[in-house]
Amino acid sequence: MARETRPTSGSDRRTGPRDDGTTRLFQACARLAAIALTITGTTSLSYLTIDVLGLRWLPSGCGEVAGVCVLPDHPGSRAVLGALVAAALGLVISWLGRRSRNRYEDAACKAGAPAPPDAPAPTDSARTASAPRPRRVAASEVSRGLQNRDFWATSPFHQQLSAAHLAVGLAIPGVVVGAVLLPLDAASSSGRLVAWPTVSVGLGLLALGFALVLVVSGRGSATHSRATLAVASVSLGTGVVSGLTWGHDGDAVLLRSGANTVSVLWVSALALLLPLILQQLAVARRWVRGDFFPWSAPVVLVLLSQVSLQMALLAMIALAGTWLRTLPVDAEHQVSPSDAGGELTAEGAAAAARTDLAPMAQTTVTLLVLLWLLLLLALLVGFFFGTWRINARTPAHLRPETVRRDLVSAYAARESSGVPGWAPPSGPDAAFWRSALRPGESGEAWVAGIARFYRIARVSRVLARFLTAAGILTFAVLALGTVLTLPGLREGSLGQAWAEQSVGPFRFLAWGALALPPAVLGLVATLWRNQNLRRIIGVAFDVGTCLPRSFHPFAPPSYSERAVPELGERINRLAANGGRVIVAAHSQGSVLTACVLAREGLLSTEARQRVALVSYGSPLTTLYRWAFPTVFTQDVLDSLAAGLVPPEAATARPRWRNVYYLTDYIGGRVDLSDPALDAEVNRWMVDPPTRWYVRGEPEPRIATHTGYGNDDALWREVDAMAAALDG
Incomplete structure (x- = not known):
């Protein structure tokens, strides 16, 4: 989502956009979809670190049970510790984005090698033009795009976009930890003038609103960026102070507000994708038939990005929750009501189910992995029958008999052109040469191989349609699983049925989703050590990082x-x-x-x-x-x-x-x-x-x-x- 763009509704395949090549509506929708990715990732990390690890795992070994025992009598401090871990991860990612900006966008390009001493001075060199002016707009919104000399000078815009996404990374942990502390604050707020967890939640939501306004406008001021970061930081700081100061009064209070808040943030992030989807649907009917698909890359990529990110994070939540349920329970220091023997009562078990999102996350991940496996199988079957096999739907110009006729004509024109070396073999050695077009089994196989590559060359169109279909189907499953986590639906029959599927025979597939990111990194590292295979990675990286970052600031910089x-x-x-x-x-x-x-x-x-x-x-x-x-x-x-x-x-x-x-x-x-x-x-x-x-x-x-x-x-x-x- 860092660089993709889409033409205006008044465009077609031949003439292109009628205006400067951009629409403000599309730009705003695309930036909303990009920040939704940050909201989703930060929310999942916050739930994992605050609820699953901080509130459930850290006190799991207290009492007579062997294991970890950290701050057993202070759940607020454990929640704060988890929030700080989530915020630290956001700061690290933001620092990497800032580092790449300082090394690329803020760095003046090196001039060419100096001319020889006796060389004449350039008469009209590009050096005579002044340096590009830094712009506080996205590269995709610069008038006339590539033709504009300021197309690459968008460092201020990247700074404000980074500020908005960093504010999200700080505000969401503040909102979640504040929501977790709300029941504790309500149980011990007598005599207090200010409900600080409520302030933390309110300031965090305000920071999120400021960040959304910043990305929608695309032209925010430096003051707006600083104010957004400041409010997000105060939200997180308020939540930290509340947890450290008053978070010790609710050892037996059910902390269900955290799960409710996380589910609302998840659904809100998915809702931010709707403007882009609706905008693309509005212009799709005006898009010329014959293109790869009515939807262009932005919608496809944002759907696949959401699914890929959540598959990995939900797998971590699901497996961590499953692992915690296998640990011995210390009744005294659990955050759920329990009896004296350490086993949860029926009421406590039902309450714990309402606040534990891990079973539902495991069902969602399992279904997503199964769907991906089926889609990949369909792709392989389609690729085989579309390229290796000739069927009734194979176009005539891609069939071996037509390709043979075209090759005969092309080689005849080439060999009769009179170009030295292109004529057919002659002289004493002519008998040693053979024509690959000769009749016979080998000649037919050679022509069939060329025809097959003709069909493979058209695979990019099929692949684009496959990715679009995969994005729509997998996102639908993710959206359904996410909506069912909402309060009210989670306790209903459909939500309970969704959670109960986590114990099905395919639950092991969640491990595959969790292993996917390190497996990809390992594959990339292996390929990088091989000089020939390294080109595969290089090609993908070259295409993905060619243009300046216009929508998501934490992508690799543009070389x-x-x-x-x-x-x-x-x-x-x-x-x-x-x-x-x-x-x-x-x-x-x-x-x-x-x-x-x-x-x-x-x-x-x-x-x-x-x-x-x-x-x-x-x-x-x-x-x-x-x-x-x-x-x-x-x-x-x-x-x-x-x-x-x-x-x-x-x-x-x-x-x-x-x-x-x-x-x-x-x-x-x-x-x-x-x-x-x-x-x-x-x-x-x-x-x-x-x-x-x-x-x-x-x-x-x-x-x-x-x-x-x-x-x-x-x-x-x-x-x-x-x-x-x-x-």
Whole structure:
């Protein structure tokens, strides 16, 4: 949720948004959905540390029972200890976000390497332009997006967004600990002028309101940010003082307010997603058919983020609660009514069930894990039948017989082009060569493999639909399990039935949800040690951290804030020294180059006249137009192509070639509105580049996304761009 954006309702796939590429309504809804993630996570952590660990576990070993025994006669202090742990985790995450901001957003980009002493000074370099002005608006709201020189200068906005999320991380522990202390305060408030737990809850809710106003407006002042943080800090401090001072009077009082407050906060966080969902539904009917799905990335990602975060946290709550129920009970120091023998009475057991959310959490996690397993199985089956098997729904142009005809035509045109090295084998060694298109079992298998990669290249569309369906279904289960924790519903028949399912045969699946985060970290660490597998992580990280943070402040920073101006400075320096620059950009490199060429004031006039672009495997249309449509608008792509047309050219022939394979599962065409420009820019290349191989050796390898560099046709396009610059 850190960077995703969505086009306005008055847009379509070709022309893009009619205004600056953003709507204030969408921006506000998306920021609400992002802060809902922080509210959900902080609430779950607060319940885990305050209720499950602080109030239930710390006194579990007191008396004659072996185990932990901390502050047995002071439940308020135990609740405060749990609140401080939850707030400390929020402070650590905020510190990491601040550290990344100081190292990226606040750091001036390094200039290019110094020119030689005898080199002429640049005449119109980007260095002559003043530095970008820091803006207190999100990058996604900057007028004209990537083309605006201030697109990357949003450090003040990130500061205020960080303040709002940090305030949530401090206010929610204050609200929960205050709610926990309310029964204790009511039992011993005689003679007090102020009910301090009530003050803690009230100030915490006020801080949450300030934070929501801050993220909705997107343009809050520094005073607003400081006031929000101050109120949240006072709320937490008031709760701490209340617990340490008066939290010793209710050893036998049932602390059910904490569970009630947590359930209300959970449901409120999910409710904050509704504005974004409704806004997207309102514009979905105007979205052109043929895109991946009417809903774009923000809704899908926010649903999956909520589900993933809560799966891990609810698994921790469920398993901790299950473990606590297996421990021996010391009757004297429990927070629930019990009899003298240490066993809970029927009334006490019913009361404990009303305040213990762990059984319901375990049912929710178990159902979510089961649903994910079924969805993954459906994806594997669908992927198998959609790519490896030919069925009645397979399009004609993706069937092996059609692919064979296309390959025969493409190889014939290539071999008759007169390019040295492209002609069929001849001479004394011709007998040793074989054509992979020859009739026979091996030839049919080779063509079938290419056709299969044609179908795999379209998997991104299927994957987008799968993620959307998975997000909707899993979020529905999470929402149902969350709503049932509300007071009144939790004690009802449906709530009790939901809690009782936690002892079913699939309860072990909660361990899988708990093990998922460390398993992912372990997998990433393992892959990172392997140089070849490291690229898999690098590709995902490059895509996810390309753009500035506009919605959630605690995501990794954008490396493009330095990479884009540094690449621009490099081009300026080469052009200033009389060089002609051809940028051969593969995959993510084409995105960075597009950012450089689209940004006003970065390249000098001289550099723009001496630069050409050859992109290959480019995801500008296939991925970025779907995931970031208000940043990579159609206007940005059209302006990029038009800006590479020489001003003196009689016809629109831009110095840009975008080459692609139909087997490429990431890159592809770059759709342009002008048919003439589109035809000049895009160049399809046949894959594999040749059909010939030496007898006894494997057939030519399918290049897909990573094999462009071995294709002579690519470098012929580079030579053509060099000739265009020379001309």
